[in-house]
Amino acid sequence: MTLKECYEKMEANYEEVIGRLRSERLVQKFALKFLDDPSYRLLITSMEEKNYEEAFRAAHTIKGVCQNLGFTRLGRSSSALTEALRGGWSQEADSLLEQTKADYQSTVTPLQALRDSQQ
Amino acid sequence: MEAADHAKEVLSLIMNKPGQNPRILVADDSEMNRAILEEMLGGEYDILEAENGAEAVEMIRLHETELSLVLLDIVMPVKDGFGVLDEMNRNRWIEEIPVIMISAETNPDNIERAYELGVTDFISRPFDALIVHRRVVNTILLYAKQKKLINLVTDQIYEKEQSSSLMIDILSHIVEFRNGESGLHVRHVNLLTAMFLRHLTQHTEEYRFSRSEISLISTASALHDIGKIAIDEKILNKPGRLTTEEFEIMKTHSAIGAQMLQDLPIHQEEPLVKVAYEICRWHHERYDGRGYPDGLKGDEIPITAQIVALADVYDALTSERVYKPAFSHEKAVEMILNGECGTFNPLLMDSLRGLAGSIQEELLGDNLVRANQREMRNIAEELLRHKELTAAERTLQLLEHERMKYSFFASLTKEIQFEYTVAPAIVTLSAWGAKRLGLPDVIMDPLHSAEARALLSEEDWKGLSEALRHTTPEDPDLTYDCLIHYSDEPRWARIVARSTWSPEEPPEYTGVIGKAMDIHDSRLRLRKLEQMASHDPLTGLLNHSAAQEQIRARMEDAPERKYALAILDLDHFKAANDTFGHHFGDRVLSFLSDKIRQGIRSGDIAARVGGDEFLIFLEYKQELEPVIQRIYSSLRGEYKGFRLSVSMGISTSEDAGMDYDTLFRTADSALYTVKRGGRGAYRFYNHTMERAFSVITPIENKASEEESENDAKGML
Numbered sequence: 001m002t003l004k005e006c007y008e009k010m011e012a013n014y015e016e017v018i019g020r021l022r023s024e025r026l027v028q029k030f031a032l033k034f035l036d037d038p039s040y041r042l043l044i045t046s047m048e049e050k051n052y053e054e055a056f057r058a059a060h061t062i063k064g065v066c067q068n069l070g071f072t073r074l075g076r077s078s079s080a081l082t083e084a085l086r087g088g089w090s091q092e093a094d095s096l097l098e099q100t101k102a103d104y105q106s107t108v109t110p111l112q113a114l115r116d117s118q119q
Numbered sequence: 120m121e122a123a124d125h126a127k128e129v130l131s132l133i134m135n136k137p138g139q140n141p142r143i144l145v146a147d148d149s150e151m152n153r154a155i156l157e158e159m160l161g162g163e164y165d166i167l168e169a170e171n172g173a174e175a176v177e178m179i180r181l182h183e184t185e186l187s188l189v190l191l192d193i194v195m196p197v198k199d200g201f202g203v204l205d206e207m208n209r210n211r212w213i214e215e216i217p218v219i220m221i222s223a224e225t226n227p228d229n230i231e232r233a234y235e236l237g238v239t240d241f242i243s244r245p246f247d248a249l250i251v252h253r254r255v256v257n258t259i260l261l262y263a264k265q266k267k268l269i270n271l272v273t274d275q276i277y278e279k280e281q282s283s284s285l286m287i288d289i290l291s292h293i294v295e296f297r298n299g300e301s302g303l304h305v306r307h308v309n310l311l312t313a314m315f316l317r318h319l320t321q322h323t324e325e326y327r328f329s330r331s332e333i334s335l336i337s338t339a340s341a342l343h344d345i346g347k348i349a350i351d352e353k354i355l356n357k358p359g360r361l362t363t364e365e366f367e368i369m370k371t372h373s374a375i376g377a378q379m380l381q382d383l384p385i386h387q388e389e390p391l392v393k394v395a396y397e398i399c400r401w402h403h404e405r406y407d408g409r410g411y412p413d414g415l416k417g418d419e420i421p422i423t424a425q426i427v428a429l430a431d432v433y434d435a436l437t438s439e440r441v442y443k444p445a446f447s448h449e450k451a452v453e454m455i456l457n458g459e460c461g462t463f464n465p466l467l468m469d470s471l472r473g474l475a476g477s478i479q480e481e482l483l484g485d486n487l488v489r490a491n492q493r494e495m496r497n498i499a500e501e502l503l504r505h506k507e508l509t510a511a512e513r514t515l516q517l518l519e520h521e522r523m524k525y526s527f528f529a530s531l532t533k534e535i536q537f538e539y540t541v542a543p544a545i546v547t548l549s550a551w552g553a554k555r556l557g558l559p560d561v562i563m564d565p566l567h568s569a570e571a572r573a574l575l576s577e578e579d580w581k582g583l584s585e586a587l588r589h590t591t592p593e594d595p596d597l598t599y600d601c602l603i604h605y606s607d608e609p610r611w612a613r614i615v616a617r618s619t620w621s622p623e624e625p626p627e628y629t630g631v632i633g634k635a636m637d638i639h640d641s642r643l644r645l646r647k648l649e650q651m652a653s654h655d656p657l658t659g660l661l662n663h664s665a666a667q668e669q670i671r672a673r674m675e676d677a678p679e680r681k682y683a684l685a686i687l688d689l690d691h692f693k694a695a696n697d698t699f700g701h702h703f704g705d706r707v708l709s710f711l712s713d714k715i716r717q718g719i720r721s722g723d724i725a726a727r728v729g730g731d732e733f734l735i736f737l738e739y740k741q742e743l744e745p746v747i748q749r750i751y752s753s754l755r756g757e758y759k760g761f762r763l764s765v766s767m768g769i770s771t772s773e774d775a776g777m778d779y780d781t782l783f784r785t786a787d788s789a790l791y792t793v794k795r796g797g798r799g800a801y802r803f804y805n806h807t808m809e810r811a812f813s814v815i816t817p818i819e820n821k822a823s824e825e826e827s828e829n830d831a832k833g834m835l
Contacts, residue, residue, distance in 0.1 A: 020247045021155075031156055037151050060194045061149045064223035067245035068155060079223075 017070030173200025415803025
């Protein structure tokens, strides 16, 4: 599996990220690092513990990383969640969290497949 | 990467730490984000990491002086990016360490707040690797250079011995050196700026600049490109066309230059700094509002910056650059007037048309050097006026002392000292002089003051102005003797004066300083001496040598006229002298000389030659004989029983020529002939008398003595 194929599976914008970061090696390195990023876990636990301030920061971080790596789909939902949590909990937050969870899964599955194919 | 190597090299030079990379602190709670940035910058910089705001503050505290840049996220746990900026402001680190904010934040309020807290730049996610790299490099270079430059400028200003011209020289040469331009650009812009300022002053109602303002502004013009010091040399000297991004960087130089001046820790209030700020910031604005950095339009752009912009464009066109050959003067003027090089104030276009004929000449040759020296002097003056207050005070004290000395000596000399200035037309008199003349110390418009005009005769006013008109800056002194009409009496004065001239080329007549000395008494004494030297004390007639001088002068002045010389003596005088005593003889001579004085006309000359001999010199037109006849008759008479009998010999210039000696000798011969012929008559000289002896020669004297004896006997 190539990085490009992986991005297609993630519904992410491969051309855009290569244009910005200029290096396939770099993009692949950081894309794979996303699998180890603790932000998603932090978001889930913070939401469970109703620590919405922490949840906001976690969502914000996910949004930022997604933007940098060109993970368009996850970026869209995490961005919406970030706004929903900016002033603390809001009605949309719970449903947006579910959307984010779904998008996260559809993002990490191809990434895991990529990592497996590299080893 | 070549550019990166270059930047690294420049940086290590600037940081004076060869081999060591500048340090960047990356504060971001996402390890991923930190890793991405480290990956992008790690080769050229040492990266320190902080995963929240509190850690970031701690790192800055620890590494303050070593940090070249902070890359700061906004949303972080414990303390967010704004909290870090607050700390940096509180500790004034923000003044030393540039901060670039990198955030996924798109809320404009947050971005604005970040700028207000002093961040240099804001990069939003997703970021472009090249943009991050470029902005990091630029920010570090800019800060490092600015820091160095501020130190340089500060040092220069604090160096008392160094004038600001040296500072300007150094700065403009640094810029030019980096620009690869010849050293002439700054000088040309300076000269052109001054030319336009002068032209506007002379030809427009809107703008009036004093000489010192012109010098100030043209001096400040030298700093127009100092911001280029922060521009990468690769861009600055790129032979080809700049890319859009490079041009954007290039364009920052005007704002950077202005910022540098604003960052000067002192002298913010200096007019030079203020004008230089205007010029630096706005010399790339365009009259139609399409310039940078602020897009000012029309007269929103300070006229100083408008002028420097035009000067800059003209000199750029006429100079060779890495990207273009030099255009001719005519071509450059044509291009500017056609609007091919930007839009300018129509007034400035008029000035360009007006100056087109003289610009080239001004920029070449001696003018350059002279103007430069003038500029140096002006800067020095500017410095003295604005900075060296203590020096100015000392100068004032010296001046006051000089004034005191001057008025003390003036009061001792009893001279009328005066100073006249053309504009405004004022005469200032020394205290004693004003009192003596009965005039106020200061006379406004003296040429139209009746009291002042009455002091000298119209003729003397004319003579004096004539003498003044003949002075030059090289030979400014004059001396003029005339009568001053004081309220009580007229007295002779000698006016010694010096005309004053302006320092510029060509010099202009600005006034006169001088004094009037009273020479009345000495002049009268001299007159008396002259009188005594030229007149016979007994009779009051001229003596022979004075008469001789006057006669020669008269004949020389008008040789075309006819003159006659008569020599006469008193018959039987020796006998009278011997018989009645010398006193009686003297009184007879006085009596005769009175008769001579009355008998001649006012233009004739009469003199006592010696003893009882006299001469009369006269001019005649037609018949001479009737004139002689009348004079001769008038000399008859009697003094206390002594009957006057006169013998007279006459010679004319028609016979003897225009030569005094010949005239005298021939008249003398004629007199001798009369004496020998029986006295009591006059005769005109003719050639038969040529061999006759002179009455005045010793031989004649002997003969005359014999005769005199006989005469006396005969009389008794």
